[in-house]
Amino acid sequence: MKKYIQPLLPVLTLYIVLLGAGLSIPGLWQPIAFIMFYVVLGQALNMFLGMTGYVDFGYVAFLGLGAYGMALAFSLFTDDGLGSGIIVVGFLMAVIFSILLSMAVGAIALRLRGAYFAIATIGVSEGFKYLIEGARLWGGSEGIIISSQLRDSFGSEMANYLSTFASDILIFAIGILAAILTVYTLHTRAGYALMALREDEDAAKVMGVNVTKYKVMAFGMSAVFAGLIGASAWTLKLTYVFPEDVFNIIYTVEAIVIVMLGGAGTLAGPVVGGLIYGILRYYLATVLPGFQLLVVAPLLVLIVTVFPDGVVGYIKRKLKGSRFSKYVI
Amino acid sequence: MVLLKLEKVTKRFGGLVAVNEVSLEIKHGDSIGIVGPNGSGKTTLFNLISGVYMPDEGRIFLEDQDITELPAFKRAPLGIARSFQIPRPFRSATVRENVAVGAMFGAHGEKMSVDEAMSIADHYIDLVGLGDKRLELADKLTAVEKKLLELARALAMKPKLLLLDEVVAGMNPNDVDKIVSLIKKIKEEEKIAAVAMVEHVIPAVMKFAERVMVMNEGKKMVEGATMEVLKMKEVAEVYFGTSQTIGESGDARG
Ligand SMILES: Nc1ncnc2c1ncn2[C@@H]1O[C@H](COP(=O)(O)OP(=O)(O)OP(=O)(O)O)[C@@H](O)[C@H]1O
Ligand SMILES: [Mg+2]
Numbered sequence: 217m218k219k220y221i222q223p224l225l226p227v228l229t230l231y232i233v234l235l236g237a238g239l240s241i242p243g244l245w246q247p248i249a250f251i252m253f254y255v256v257l258g259q260a261l262n263m264f265l266g267m268t269g270y271v272d273f274g275y276v277a278f279l280g281l282g283a284y285g286m287a288l289a290f291s292l293f294t295d296d297g298l299g300s301g302i303i304v305v306g307f308l309m310a311v312i313f314s315i316l317l318s319m320a321v322g323a324i325a326l327r328l329r330g331a332y333f334a335i336a337t338i339g340v341s342e343g344f345k346y347l348i349e350g351a352r353l354w355g356g357s358e359g360i361i362i363s364s365q366l367r368d369s370f371g372s373e374m375a376n377y378l379s380t381f382a383s384d385i386l387i388f389a390i391g392i393l394a395a396i397l398t399v400y401t402l403h404t405r406a407g408y409a410l411m412a413l414r415e416d417e418d419a420a421k422v423m424g425v426n427v428t429k430y431k432v433m434a435f436g437m438s439a440v441f442a443g444l445i446g447a448s449a450w451t452l453k454l455t456y457v458f459p460e461d462v463f464n465i466i467y468t469v470e471a472i473v474i475v476m477l478g479g480a481g482t483l484a485g486p487v488v489g490g491l492i493y494g495i496l497r498y499y500l501a502t503v504l505p506g507f508q509l510l511v512v513a514p515l516l517v518l519i520v521t522v523f524p525d526g527v528v529g530y531i532k533r534k535l536k537g538s539r540f541s542k543y544v545i
Numbered sequence: 546m547v548l549l550k551l552e553k554v555t556k557r558f559g560g561l562v563a564v565n566e567v568s569l570e571i572k573h574g575d576s577i578g579i580v581g582p583n584g585s586g587k588t589t590l591f592n593l594i595s596g597v598y599m600p601d602e603g604r605i606f607l608e609d610q611d612i613t614e615l616p617a618f619k620r621a622p623l624g625i626a627r628s629f630q631i632p633r634p635f636r637s638a639t640v641r642e643n644v645a646v647g648a649m650f651g652a653h654g655e656k657m658s659v660d661e662a663m664s665i666a667d668h669y670i671d672l673v674g675l676g677d678k679r680l681e682l683a684d685k686l687t688a689v690e691k692k693l694l695e696l697a698r699a700l701a702m703k704p705k706l707l708l709l710d711e712v713v714a715g716m717n718p719n720d721v722d723k724i725v726s727l728i729k730k731i732k733e734e735e736k737i738a739a740v741a742m743v744e745h746v747i748p749a750v751m752k753f754a755e756r757v758m759v760m761n762e763g764k765k766m767v768e769g770a771t772m773e774v775l776k777m778k779e780v781a782e783v784y785f786g787t788s789q790t791i792g793e794s795g796d797a798r799g
Contacts, residue, residue, distance in 0.1 A: 405649055405659060412646045415635035422595050423702060424621030424650030481637075525637075536682070 651702025
């Protein structure tokens with residue numbers, strides 16, 4: 217039990233501090249929710265990119281499908297008197313959509329090695345955008361707006377509370393869940409299989425690791441969490457989904473940056489990466505609106521050059537052998 | 546029943562025939578040496594047996610089971626383990642974790658827990674003499690230590706057939722002796738059915754192998770009792786282009 221709790225302590229402490237600060241200091245809730253979105257986005261991608269070393273350029277498609285899963289639940293079942301159960305149905309649909317897509321993409325693309333996998337996934341999110349717009353699926357380019365259904369289901373006060381507060385709390389909950397699952401996985405046979413295949417896929421195979429099985433598993437796990445994020449941070453928070461917004465490759469790129477910056481395959485990596493990236497992104501947007509990427513990009517290049525294993529990867533190496541090493545994995 | 550049987554196995558890389566219709570039988574109890582000049586196809590042969598490559602022609606049997614089409618990860622649980630000529634450690638993991646992966650996914654069975662695998666790993670780490678490097682990261686090891694790590698990883702898989710690709714290369718003669726004795730001892734103690742070792746270091750082959758196969762340009766040239774084969778003039782010629790016999794020179798790389 218201790219081996220799970222010790223590495224979770226710093227991460228959970230950080231969540232509690234952020235939550236406490238957001239709740240008690242006026243004006244801080246919004247920026248903290250914004251930053252937490254990036255933290256959790258990184259955590260979800262880390263489950264795949266960090267664990268396997270495979271780059272998924274179609275990652276945002278899971279976010280998008282999760283958002284649509286939740287939106288469709290509201291547009292299909294609002295009149296069925298499910299009460300707050302409709303949110304559960306929405307999350308279920310988000311998860312099912314993400315799993316189905318991860319199985320479809322995984323079955324084909326995960327047979328490809330490294331760079332070929334990356335190239336094969338580039339089309340996935342763009343493909344979905346054009347499919348939804350072109351085939352006028354799920355409202356086509358007009359998307360799905362659920363603000364009136366939210367009001368019908370919960371009343372306007374509760375609906376407002378849901379989108380301005382509860383959806384952010386859900387993001388915290390998803391982050392905590394992701395952290396627990398990551399720690400657990402790292403300590404199982406699956407965790408060692410993933411480490412082995414990330415470090416040297418051929419050596420792993422020769423040693424008996426069914427690499428495809430574990431890649432598909434990590435891909436599915438990462439997809440589910442991305443779907444949950446899409447359902448909360450998008451649909452519940454914004455109360456609408458447009459294909460153009462949600463299938464936007466910029467989120468994939470940001471998530472990759474966060475994982476690399478913090479330390480791929482580590483527990484605390486995407487949390488630290490998301491924190492740094494989120495803070496930079498938020499405050500630069502207010503100080504230098506429109507120019508934030510111009511500043512963020514070279515800064516990130518600098519940090520990644522100084523810490524090739526990411527910030528947490530670097531700290532982990534430094535702490536090796538000391539009594540603090542158990543707390544940073 | 547033979548342990549491993551290769552039937553006219555061929556592997557091509559484009560126009561190059563790296564392994565050319567090689568047939569070989571390895572029996573329970575065998576200690577076989579595989580020698581041959583650089584590029585003669587020894588490592589490729591190991592890659593075919595362990596499933597890194599599939600042969601273009603020919604068939605491979607393990608205890609009468611046709612494993613020709615079997616992917617590498619399914620061969621390991623059947624008892625095939627190999628070391629890599631150029632060590633391929635999992636760099637960001639510790640020595641212990643590296644070896645534990647072998648125990649977890651090798652021939653011990655799927656039930657092997659992480660904790661059990663760690664204690665099995667410790668046993669083999671001690672056996673190869675890396676005990677004080679247990680918690681070191683694998684990429685911090687010296688070249689020789691990485692070779693020993695390869696050996697420990699393969700041993701932890703509990704193989705029936707152990708394939709060692711130039712484990713003693715780069716070690717000083719003292720260490721070569723020690724490691725060869727160790728491998729012989731482990732073979733008995735751990736009941737490994739057969740060990741095949743590829744080596745250029747001829748004293749190691751002489752000390753270890755009862756039987757030798759010589760490869761040249763992808764083909765099997767001769768196979769037979771170690772001392773007889775190493776005394777053959779043809780064998781010396783493929784190595785040196787002279788008629789000095791290998792048995793006299795010590796290292797086939799000269
Ligand atoms: N993946 C590959 N692609 C192309 N050619 C290859 C590949 N692997 C091996 N070869 C070629 O096949 C031939 C046999 O190589 P192999 O590595 O099996 O030789 P070897 O007997 O192990 O040599 P050494 O003693 O140098 O280790 C060489 O000509 C080599 O260049
Ligand atoms: Mg070789």
